[in-house]
Amino acid sequence: MSHSTLRAHQSALRHFASYVANPDYGWDRVCEQRFGTHPAQVFYEWNTSSHVQEFEGRPSKRPFTREELQMLFDHADDEVELIEASGKKGWQAAYRDAVMLKMAYSFGLRFNELRHLQTVDFATNPHARKFGKFGVCKVRFGKSRKASPPKPRSVLTVFDWTAGVLEDWLANGRGTLHSLDLFPSERGGLIVESTLLRRLRRYLNELGMPSDGLDLHSLRRSYATHLLEAGWDPRFVQYQMGHEYASTTGIYQFVSDDFRSTTLRTSLDRTMDQALGKQSGGQR
Structure with missing residues (x-):
């Protein structure tokens, strides 16, 4: 517990x-x-146990690496093709789950935020028209404070592939359903977390990835980590994640050893260049 x-x-x-x-x-x-x-x-x-710090998650939890994410998404796509080619039922559910995994990472969403998305929750970003009508994702069921309603926020699209995944899902996967839900279940209701989690764990086992420390929330951890590693402003990442305080976003800064080494090397090189520049300037 x-x-x-x-x-x-x-x-x-x-x-x-x-x-x-x-x-x-x-x-x-x-x-x-x-x-x-x-x-x-x-x-x-x-x-009794007390609440003395904001983060109470298990220390074993971690984000996916970029290589792990690519393997996971490729495997999820392959599964859809295999089921469809076999003529068995279930390809649409596999396709839906594959898109849900990608969108959880693409927008850094919690599962409850993801499952409540509807087709009307997307809009054009006038400052990034290359994403078309999927430039902004309007999250209406964000994590709320105690005894408060869900906290809404808008998440800007940052990955080039996001719009294409959504367009293909709406055109070829979701079909012409009367429901506004973006990811309806087979019975027309909302997806439960255990359904997507079972799929994720099975894919991880099939790929030989250690499932300990990886879960659906790891996709959200990966989103924040990869944006910060790519040089995005921490303030922007904070707004994207829906965090009220920057310290909360700091919890998600699981930057890789390579990133830290590169950052340290860059800083050391900059310091050395400045020192050498001053020395040569003094000699002149």
Whole structure:
């Protein structure tokens, strides 16, 4: 059980104990009559898990490398072709899941944001018309704060291949369904997380990738990591991810060793060049 789940259970029990132990509701008198004793609060700060830092995820979780992502997406496409060529049912579901995996990475989406996308949630970006009508993805079911409605945001398209994947899915995969849902299930409802997660785990096993540490959220981690490695402004990545604070985006900065080595080498070379320039200038 994760730390956040344990804390949520303890919080629920704490609220219930506060309710039954409150004399204003009269349960203490009822319990005295029936059991000869009364309820009391037993959950305190010193004996329950606390929320002391923003990130509570497991340290084993990580993003995909670019090579791993390419292998995954290629394998997902091959699976669609194999099922269709065999004449069996299921090619459309495999195609849908392949596009969902790509879109989760392409826009850095959480699963709940992904499953709620509809065909009307895309618009043209006047500053990037090369993406056509898929220049902006309007996320309407973003992660909310406690007791608040979903937090909407707009995510700008950054990858050249995104629009083509969506156009092909709408034209050849999704078909002429009456539903506005971009990724409807076989029964017309919304996809559940376990459906896509099973598909992902099977593909990882077939590719021989260690599934420990990789999940659907790893696609979102990969999105932030790869943008930062490519030199995108951290502030822009923060807005794309829907993070209120830059420190939250910093959690996703799983930059590779190669990237860090290159950055360090560049900085050292720049410092050396400046030092040599000053030295030669002083000699002159």
